[in-house]
Amino acid sequence: MKPAPFEYHAPTSLEAALELKAQHGDDGKPLAGGQSLIPAMNFRVAQPSVLIDLNHVPELRHINKPNGAVHIGSMTLQSTAEHDALVAEHTPLLYEAIPNIAHPQIRNRGTVGGSLAHADPASELPVVALALGAKFRAQSAKAERWIEAKDFFAGLFATTLQPDEILTEIAFPTKTPRTGYCFTEVARRHGDYAMAGLAAIVELDANQTISAAKLVYLNVGDGPVDAASAAASLIGKAPDAPAFKEAGRIASQEDMSPYGNVHATPEYQRHLSAVLTERALAKASEGAKAAK
Amino acid sequence: MSQTLPISVTVNGKAVEKSVEPRLLLADFIRHEVGLTGTHVGCEHGVCGACTILFDGKPVRSCIMLAVQANGHEITTVEGLAASEDNMHPIQNAFWEAHGLQCGFCTPGILMTLVPFLEENKDPSEAEVREAISGNLCRCTGYQHIVDATLLAAKKLNEVAE
Structure with missing residues (x-):
């Protein structure tokens, strides 16, 4: 019940994280909250050769509402979103769903982006994202693009993120009249x-x-x-x-x-x-x- | 691939500096490197809650975190609760008085879950207590005495505060 050895990187900027992802591709597994990945590594179901720990990338932790959507940085803790005033006021579906994610101990480490990129069919956030028509911001060292929720999920534990891309932000459309x-x-x-x-x-x-x-x-x-x-x-x-x-x-x-x-x-x-x-x-x- | 990294972690108020392999789990770091065996390791995949500690004041499961991720952070284990050996934390006293444990394996995780819960919920209902401990498995008590002990602890903490 212990992870196999891996090479560990803890970049402190998004630029450095994207460079590492470009360098290691599919072998470089982003570590978000680790609440699904580390259990899988403990079982050795997952044996990534390189871990890119995103917990020290400040650009990935934010919640704001620029225009018609609540934008949540992918590394925002689920417990942060759970108690956020913008989320509560403008995205009631997301606000109602988050307390259903596992237990408080898990939400204190688990991230919004990590859960979405993990794409577990039993999890709550993919359902919310697809229902609301959320958009996913995928960035690589070379480019960035926004992916529609309906095009993001690609089957069991699979997404359309490319090997050099990291999910950096999710835009959840705000509530609409009637x-x-x-x-x-x-x-x-x-x-x-x-x-x-x-x-x-x-x-x-x-x-x-x-x-x-x-x-x-x-x-x-x-x-x-x-x-x-x-x-x-x-x-x-x-x-x-x-x-x-x-x-x-x-x-x-x-x-x-x-x-x-x-x-x-x-x-x-x-x-x-x-x-x-x-x-x-x-x-x-x-x-x-x-x-x- | 025997990469080791130096880390500095504040454990129960004391600075601990060690060099560790990145794959070392935080729970194992606490038990084997720091020598604090009050943090129990049950399922080792984030389900049973026995390894719950406070990470920067918030309850998390230490078996699904890496020790290197605690670098620069503060952790509190069950050993950090009592002021001294004969002066237990009010929650510990309540568990003792109300028989909130039998074998005791799950107890450290339950205590570390409840300390922040009772700080935020001064007068919890039984339903709220049951939800709060839903992420901690106990195979002895049937939970009833744990719930009783928690409600007693809330009362004791309010008395201390008054």
């Missing part, structure tokens, strides 16, 4: 990996009918699962129980293919997802009615 949000999940114990869960977004028009909806699920596929046909079924309908039930049915039966795990069979994950869909849509719709 829109409600809900994040909910079910775990065996608080903080455990959830058996099922989702982020729901509902927008109502002036007639109080649903004009836009988004439903994204965790732990029921290779990454965050966008239930597009379930969301489409809601458009033009009144936000009521029959509409929510039908959306839950479509999402759980048609939009997802859960694998099941030691705690829940695929059938049970579908059942939970359907029930949680109804609850999340009811709460998000109430939020949308209350939102100006």
Whole structure:
């Protein structure tokens, strides 16, 4: 239960970190909070030859709101975002989701960018990012680009980051008018990996009918699962129980293919997802009615 | 690849300087290099919470951190709680009085989780206590006495403060 040997670098600027990443490519594994990577190294499931510890790069820890999005530096601690006033006021979905990430001890080390780049299908932040349409800033020594959430996740524990790129910042769009949000999940114990869960977004028009909806699920596929046909079924309908039930049915039966795990069979994950869909849509719709 | 790096860590208020391999886990540094064996190592992959310490005042799991990452930082272990051998911390006293432990393996991690929790939550509910210790596994007590001890500790800390 001890990591295999590796070469350790702790750059103190983004420039130095990007140079190291350019030099080592896929062999140079960025170390963020280490709350998933170091357990994997303890098991020797992961044996990176070079670790690039990003904890001393000051450019990667910030939260600000330049224009229509809350920008969070990739090395911002989850516990920092959890208690941040900008996050609480402008990105309610993210604010509601963060306390569901593991335990306080983990959130005190775990980072927002680390969780997203790890791309665990059971984790909360990829679901939030995909639901909100967040943008990911990827930088290399030569260039930088912004990646849409739908293009960032590339299957189990995989992203479209290139070998010389580091995720430096994530832009979460701020809340919009007449829109409600809900994040909910079910775990065996608080903080455990959830058996099922989702982020729901509902927008109502002036007639109080649903004009836009988004439903994204965790732990029921290779990454965050966008239930597009379930969301489409809601458009033009009144936000009521029959509409929510039908959306839950479509999402759980048609939009997802859960694998099941030691705690829940695929059938049970579908059942939970359907029930949680109804609850999340009811709460998000109430939020949308209350939102100006 | 026998790279070693010099590190300087403040452990329970005392400066410790050592040269360590980058792959040395912080929990093992505390136990084997500093010699403080109160920090227990259970699952070694961040699940059981036995190795919880305070890192710059905040509870973290020392088995999923590298010792080199503590360079320049302050850590507090369970040995740093009591003022002296016969003058335990109020939380330790409460655990003693309310039978908050049986075998004691999980206790250091639970204490280090609860110290900052009770600083921020002066009058926690039972549900809040259960959530606070949800990241710490105990295989003896069934948790009831741990919850009782924590509520008693909150009371004791409030008395000390008054």
